[in-house]
Amino acid sequence: xxxxxxxxxxxxxxxxxxxxxxxxxxxxxxxxxxxxxxxxxxxxxxxxxxxxxxxxxxxxxxxxxxxxxxxxxxxxxxxxxxxxxxxxxxxxxxxxxxxxxxxxxxxxxxxxxxxxxxxxxxxxxxxxxxxxxxxxxxxxxxxxxxxxxxxxxxxxxxxxxxxxxxxxxxxxxxxxxxxxxxxxxxxxxxxxxxxxxxxxxxxxxxxxxxxxxxxxxxxxxxxxxxxxxxxxxxxxxxxxxxxxxxxxxxxxxxxxxxxxxxxxxxxxxxxxxxxxxxxxxxxxxxxxxxxxxxxxxx
Amino acid sequence: xxxxxxxxxxxxxxxxxxxxxxxxxxxxxxxxxxxxxxxxxxxxxxxxxxxxxxxxxxxxxxxxxxxxxxxxxxxxxxxxxxxxxxxxxxxxxxxxxxxxxxxxxxxxxxxxxxxxxxxxxxxxxxxxxxxxxxxxxxxxxxxxxxxxxxxxxxxxxxxxxxxxxxxxxxxxxxxxxxxxxxxxxxxxxxxxxxxxxxxxxxxxxxxxxxxxxxxxxxxxxxxxxxxxxxxxxxxxxxxxxxxxxxxxxxxxxxxxxxxxxxxxxx
Amino acid sequence: xxxxxxxxxxxxxxxxxxxxxxxxxxxxxxxxxxxxxxxxxxxxxxxxxxxxxxxxxxxxxxxxxxxxxxxxxxxxxxxx
Numbered sequence: 001x002x003x004x005x006x007x008x009x010x011x012x013x014x015x016x017x018x019x020x021x022x023x024x025x026x027x028x029x030x031x032x033x034x035x036x037x038x039x040x041x042x043x044x045x046x047x048x049x050x051x052x053x054x055x056x057x058x059x060x061x062x063x064x065x066x067x068x069x070x071x072x073x074x075x076x077x078x079x080x081x082x083x084x085x086x087x088x089x090x091x092x093x094x095x096x097x098x099x100x101x102x103x104x105x106x107x108x109x110x111x112x113x114x115x116x117x118x119x120x121x122x123x124x125x126x127x128x129x130x131x132x133x134x135x136x137x138x139x140x141x142x143x144x145x146x147x148x149x150x151x152x153x154x155x156x157x158x159x160x161x162x163x164x165x166x167x168x169x170x171x172x173x174x175x176x177x178x179x180x181x182x183x184x185x186x187x188x189x190x191x192x193x194x195x196x197x198x199x200x201x202x203x204x205x206x207x208x209x210x211x212x213x214x215x216x217x218x219x220x221x222x223x224x225x226x227x228x229x230x231x232x233x234x235x236x237x238x239x240x241x242x243x244x245x246x247x248x249x250x251x252x253x254x255x256x257x258x259x260x261x262x263x264x265x266x267x268x269x270x271x272x273x274x275x276x277x278x279x280x281x282x283x284x285x286x287x288x289x290x291x292x293x294x295x296x297x298x
Numbered sequence: 299x300x301x302x303x304x305x306x307x308x309x310x311x312x313x314x315x316x317x318x319x320x321x322x323x324x325x326x327x328x329x330x331x332x333x334x335x336x337x338x339x340x341x342x343x344x345x346x347x348x349x350x351x352x353x354x355x356x357x358x359x360x361x362x363x364x365x366x367x368x369x370x371x372x373x374x375x376x377x378x379x380x381x382x383x384x385x386x387x388x389x390x391x392x393x394x395x396x397x398x399x400x401x402x403x404x405x406x407x408x409x410x411x412x413x414x415x416x417x418x419x420x421x422x423x424x425x426x427x428x429x430x431x432x433x434x435x436x437x438x439x440x441x442x443x444x445x446x447x448x449x450x451x452x453x454x455x456x457x458x459x460x461x462x463x464x465x466x467x468x469x470x471x472x473x474x475x476x477x478x479x480x481x482x483x484x485x486x487x488x489x490x491x492x493x494x495x496x497x498x499x500x501x502x503x504x505x506x507x508x509x510x511x512x513x514x515x516x517x518x519x520x521x522x523x524x525x526x527x528x529x530x531x532x533x534x535x536x537x538x539x540x541x542x543x544x545x546x547x548x549x550x551x552x553x554x555x556x557x558x559x560x561x562x563x564x
Numbered sequence: 565x566x567x568x569x570x571x572x573x574x575x576x577x578x579x580x581x582x583x584x585x586x587x588x589x590x591x592x593x594x595x596x597x598x599x600x601x602x603x604x605x606x607x608x609x610x611x612x613x614x615x616x617x618x619x620x621x622x623x624x625x626x627x628x629x630x631x632x633x634x635x636x637x638x639x640x641x642x643x644x
Contacts, residue, residue, distance in 0.1 A: 048406050050564050068559060069410050078406040080564075084399045086309070088316040100305040101409045144403055322602070322637055329595040329630050336588050386638040394643055440588060 001026045001152055001182040002047065007056035009042055016042050018206035020056070024152075024184050024199070029174065031193035032186040033291060034203030040186035041081065043203075044156055048078055061151055074102070077145030077181070081156040083137050087130035091122055091140055094129060095147055102148040109147065116143040120173055135166035142173055146181070153177065155185035159192055171196050190287040200287070202294045209294045217290065225283035226263055228254045231276040238275055239266075255283070302409065306417035310391065320425065323387055327380045327429040331436030334372035335444060338364055366445040367521065370455055373437045374518030380433045381466055384426050385473060385490075391418050392477035393486060395563075402564040415558045419474050419551070426470060427463075434459055451521075458517030461536060465514045468543050471550035478554045478561060511546060513539035596629050603633035606641060613640045 007020040016039045024030045034040050045051040047058055049070035058065040060072040085094055092113055099109025117123040120139040132140065138158060145153055159167040174183055175196045187193060193200055201211040210217060230236050230252045239254050240246045243266065249255040256266060270277055314320040341364055395401050401414065441447055447455065472493055476486040497512040507513060514536055603625040607618060621640050625632040
């Protein structure tokens with residue numbers, strides 16, 4: 001859907017994007033993760049033709065993006081990090097304006113606007129946009145971005161300024177729209193990515209440090225560790241005595257390394273010796289840990 | 299008519315109507331227009347009062363007769379007020395959108411930057427024209443009611459009204475041009491004041507003054523005594539700066555359109 | 565001195581036909597008080613201004629006829 005190759009951008013003598021490559025597959029929810037100031041917004045603005053790239057190509061559905069009035073924008077919906085609308089219009093008037101700019105007929109715009117307002121939970125809002133809360137503006141932002149049924153929806157940190165309830169609402173909406181469009185969203189909140197994304201890329205120092213589907217990325221770092229938490233200290237001692245590679249890693253928690261066979265052996269040992277356990281689980285590296293590892297400074 | 303451009307202009311008018319700026323501006327134009335015949339009407343009263351004092355000091359002079367000319371002289375003198383109010387009230391229609399980032403969703407939907415430029419420029423011209431018409435209309439109505447303007451004077455009134463209208467379009471063109479160039483309204487204002495200041499400075503050299511737009515900024519000249527016999531000459535005198543101003547306006551709009559395409563508006 | 569001036573002025577005004585002035589004075593008063601009322605209502609409804617403060621703008625709007633409210637609208641009134 002979106003592919004970026006060899007993208008460079010510098011502001012003054014500061015090089016922000018240094019040869020960025022990544023591909024957003026169709027119908028994915030693509031999490032674009034990076035610390036503040038990593039160049040996420042810069043990248044997105046270049047995709048939208050709002051900023052001029054120094055080098056590199058950006059293809060949206062096979063069409064090349066150019067700076068200025070780019071035609072590729074017809075297929076893109078954009079939700080800026082802090083969306084601002086004309087406060088003197090009502091939501092319906094604003095969407096009508098957007099529809100006309102997209103070249104939709106008034107009738108199409110009207111039905112589409114009602115449908116979207118319903119979806120983002122603003123259908124009952126008859127007042128002018130003046131006085132809308134951050135969350136409401138964010139939801140209206142999604143509605144305006146989707147008015148022309150874009151093939152690609154780009155959201156710049158859609159959840160970072162919201163409270164947990166508002167964040168959940170936005171994430172649910174993004175999850176829903178996946179059926180009709182591809183979503184690219186930037187964030188620094190890893191739990192959001194874990195909640196809805198199918199693909200993820202970590203941006204660090206102007207390049208992609210890690211890219212892949214969520215499952216790929218997760219297993220990448222998992223090195224076959226598993227944890228056993230016993231109910232009493234005696235169990236812990238017995239485990240350590242029997243398995244030489246067992247390490248006590250917490251109160252009544254033992255970490256073991258090995259493949260599935262090893263894990264089965266441990267479980268057989270536990271049941272054979274009547275050792276009561278709280279849980280046996282595979283250690284999965286969380287995205288959080290992964291992110292910290294990828295972005296840490298050497 | 300371009301559908302998107304029309305939509306855009308309608309959005310601009312919705313803004314100025316709902317914010318109350320449009321109606322306030324027209325009321326101000328009405329009020330200032332009203333001041334012209336009022337001042338003319340009150341002049342005899344004030345002069346007579348002055349005379350009482352003068353007499354005490356031993357000075358005697360004939361009170362001037364008040365005619366339509368007095369009212370039109372006031373019109374020419376106060377013509378700057380509606381224009382100044384206009385620039386201050388409507389001058390930020392570009393810069394306030396840059397600052398508020400409200401154009402970003404529009405541009406990313408495919409709204410052309412030149413459409414933004416022309417929509418706003420047309421809105422500025424329409425609003426100013428309406429205000430100027432109110433200012434002129436009120437003065438005309440009352441002047442006709444009280445004194446009546448003879449044909450010869452009326453011809454000059456039309457000439458000076460048209461002349462200053464072109465000058466005001468020059469101001470609007472400057473406003474648009476600098477609004478494309480700068481992000482902040484303060485920058486726009488400083489640039490405009492600088493240009494008008496330069497116009498004034500160069501206006502002090504008679505040779506250059508004859509071609510500068512500033513020449514047509516004082517329409518009252520056309521009413522001055524002594525111009526009766528030199529009327530045709532006077533019009534010839536203003537023809538060159540008139541054409542120069544017209545050319546400058548066109549050039550400013552063309553430059554604005556070219557620069558706007560490269561401008562970052564988000 | 566000032567007082568005497570105003571009395572003469574009033575006397576002079578009485579000598580003139582007051583009806584002659586009405587077509588001018590009525591709209592003038594309407595504009596004057598309309599603008600003033602608009603400015604005052606706006607000043608009292610808002611507590612943030614582009615420049616100046618509430619007291620300043622109330623005084624300016626009331627003291628300077630027509631110009632005062634214009635000054636407020638141009639320099640004091642905040643964009644929505």
